[in-house]
Amino acid sequence: MFRFNKMALVVVISLVITGCNLPAGSETPVAATLEPSPTLQTTEPLVEETATSEIVPEIAEQSYIIVDTGQTYCYNDSVSIPCPEPGSAYFGQDAQYVGNQPSYADNGDGTVTDLTTGLMWSRDPGSKLTYEQAVGGAEGFNLAGYNDWRLPNIKELYSLILFSGYDPSGCESQAECTNLMPFIDTDFFNFQYGQPEAGERLIDAQFISNTAYVGQGVQGGLVFGVNFADGRIKGYSSEPLPDATDDKTFFVLYVRGETEYGVNQFVDNGDGTITDQATGLSWMQTDSQQTLGWGDALAYCEDLSWAGYEDWRLPNAKELHSIVDTTRSPDTSNTAAANSLFQSSPLTNEAGQLDYGYYWTSTTHLNRQIAATQAVYIAFGKALGNTGGAWIDIHGAGAQRSDPKTGNPTSFPQGRGPQGDAVRILNYARCVRGGVSAEVSTGGELDPNAATAPAILEPSPQTTPGAAGDQPPPEAYAACEGKKVNTACEYEWIFGRQEGVCYDVFGQLVCMPGVVLPTIPFP
Numbered sequence: 001m002f003r004f005n006k007m008a009l010v011v012v013i014s015l016v017i018t019g020c021n022l023p024a025g026s027e028t029p030v031a032a033t034l035e036p037s038p039t040l041q042t043t044e045p046l047v048e049e050t051a052t053s054e055i056v057p058e059i060a061e062q063s064y065i066i067v068d069t070g071q072t073y074c075y076n077d078s079v080s081i082p083c084p085e086p087g088s089a090y091f092g093q094d095a096q097y098v099g100n101q102p103s104y105a106d107n108g109d110g111t112v113t114d115l116t117t118g119l120m121w122s123r124d125p126g127s128k129l130t131y132e133q134a135v136g137g138a139e140g141f142n143l144a145g146y147n148d149w150r151l152p153n154i155k156e157l158y159s160l161i162l163f164s165g166y167d168p169s170g171c172e173s174q175a176e177c178t179n180l181m182p183f184i185d186t187d188f189f190n191f192q193y194g195q196p197e198a199g200e201r202l203i204d205a206q207f208i209s210n211t212a213y214v215g216q217g218v219q220g221g222l223v224f225g226v227n228f229a230d231g232r233i234k235g236y237s238s239e240p241l242p243d244a245t246d247d248k249t250f251f252v253l254y255v256r257g258e259t260e261y262g263v264n265q266f267v268d269n270g271d272g273t274i275t276d277q278a279t280g281l282s283w284m285q286t287d288s289q290q291t292l293g294w295g296d297a298l299a300y301c302e303d304l305s306w307a308g309y310e311d312w313r314l315p316n317a318k319e320l321h322s323i324v325d326t327t328r329s330p331d332t333s334n335t336a337a338a339n340s341l342f343q344s345s346p347l348t349n350e351a352g353q354l355d356y357g358y359y360w361t362s363t364t365h366l367n368r369q370i371a372a373t374q375a376v377y378i379a380f381g382k383a384l385g386n387t388g389g390a391w392i393d394i395h396g397a398g399a400q401r402s403d404p405k406t407g408n409p410t411s412f413p414q415g416r417g418p419q420g421d422a423v424r425i426l427n428y429a430r431c432v433r434g435g436v437s438a439e440v441s442t443g444g445e446l447d448p449n450a451a452t453a454p455a456i457l458e459p460s461p462q463t464t465p466g467a468a469g470d471q472p473p474p475e476a477y478a479a480c481e482g483k484k485v486n487t488a489c490e491y492e493w494i495f496g497r498q499e500g501v502c503y504d505v506f507g508q509l510v511c512m513p514g515v516v517l518p519t520i521p522f523p
Contacts, residue, residue, distance in 0.1 A: 063260040064278035067116045068099040069316050070162035073447035075364045075372035077405045080447035092302040094316045094363040097436040104188040109144040112188045119257040124190040128249035131238035134208050141254050149254040154211035154224040155262030163363050167230040168202050170369040170485045183231040205229035208250035213396035215329035222396050235396030266341050271307040274341050281435045286343040291426035294375045294405035297360040301431035312431040317363040317376040329397045330355050336380040337397040351391035356381030358427045365402035371450040374402040377427050386420030472510050480509035
């Protein structure tokens with residue numbers, strides 16, 4: 001078994017319990033389809049077995065070491081910028097706070113040791129397996145003389161993600177998009193993108209975990225996995241895809257070592273904060289109670305005075321995901337996917353159901369076509385998609401997705417992308433403190449891959465029939481079949497002839513009338 005390096009990982013946190021200062025904030029407009037529920041309680045009762053007012057003066061060692069995201073550049077709503085100074089717009093984002101850095105050792109025997117978490121991994125995922133094959137394969141897996149390998153849980157698997165990667169959605173092949181950057185360290189782990197020649201998309205590089213989604217989801221149920229090609233967590237069906245007869249397949253990395261990784265140890269400090277003894281992080285017990293744009297969410301946490309502390313910040317993607325409770329969901333516990341100690345603001349979702357929201361992180365989600373225009377969020381409520389005109393929990397509460405940092409959420413009444421993903425440009429914030437270096441990064445170089453970017457394109461009354469915000473017509477998608485991004489397109493529809501440019505909308509090309517896209521300088 002691996003043990004943590006106590007000298008390197010000792011974190012001491014002094015918790016001074018003082019009065020509770022509630023955060024103030026001006027009202028922020030919420031998307032028309034998302035309304036706070038007047039009937040659902042915003043505060044869940046504390047559970048006796050887990051709630052305690054005992055002060056924890058020291059945390060000598062954590063069992064759940066969160067690995068930093070690896071994001072080193074700063075961004076505004078669309079492009080890379082020098083990391084801002086305190087008090088400036090966009091201050092407080094991921095790259096400015098340095099946590100436990102990714103560090104690996106290639107053991108030369110087909111295994112890789114994560115020097116930060118202490119976990120040992122198989123280096124080569126091999127050929128894709130069905131979920132049943134992945135589960136069954138762990139029992140007989142023998143590598144480097146070890147036979148205690150297991151299929152990782154979602155938090156173990158997510159510990160490997162690096163947000164220095166770029167989502168290649170819109171690229172039809174590796175030859176078309178050079179210098180691709182996946183969301184995993186390819187110096188230590190074997191990785192390959194999906195094979196278009198085999199009928200796959202370039203982003204079909206999903207790695208499966210052993211964590212099943214407890215909510216209803218889609219027919220057949222969902223199992224969480226990490227896509228190291230496009231940088232997201234999603235609930236996947238293990239059954240055949242539409243128009244397919246064979247079960248869906250996934251890449252698999254097996255893990256061994258400490259079994260407590262990802263297990264939280266929450267303590268109620270009795271002052272409106274929750275400490276996770278496993279990670280050493282302290283959290284707001286409640287959330288912002290209003291939805292915010294990404295830049296406003298950064299500012300909200302930076303300006304927050306809560307429980308006598310002033311050093312609050314918006315958590316990065318891996319920090320926020322650390323508090324997801326995959327045993328809970330709106331369907332099974334009538335709560336957010338978070339421990340009962342946390343208070344989560346309810347809302348009415350796109351399907352008219354009582355639900356819980358998405359929460360911003362400080363991490364930008366980079367994309368080959370639209371650069372830095374999106375940020376990472378965690379869905380603590382249902383991660384909805386619109387299929388066949390109906391909203392369903394298509395990705396699962398606990399999914400990690402990305403949405404535009406700014407814009408009008410009502411412009412996407414039917415979602416967007418192949419699965420009609422719900423678009424939530426205004427999301428909640430839950431602030432965190434601790435776990436990072438006291439020194440904040442400012443200034444610095446620009447990300448050369450995000451020096452320029454097109455503005456986020458939203459459907460408009462001129463591009464579609466009916467009310468503003470309708471999706472492009474089927475003819476607009478058909479017009480870009482077989483074409484590449486940024487190429488001219490045209491189609492005929494009920495309003496006559498329309499010319500435009502093929503634009504990638506979350507992995508699907510669509511002819512956008514009147515749009516002129518600048519070339520994005522990717523090396």
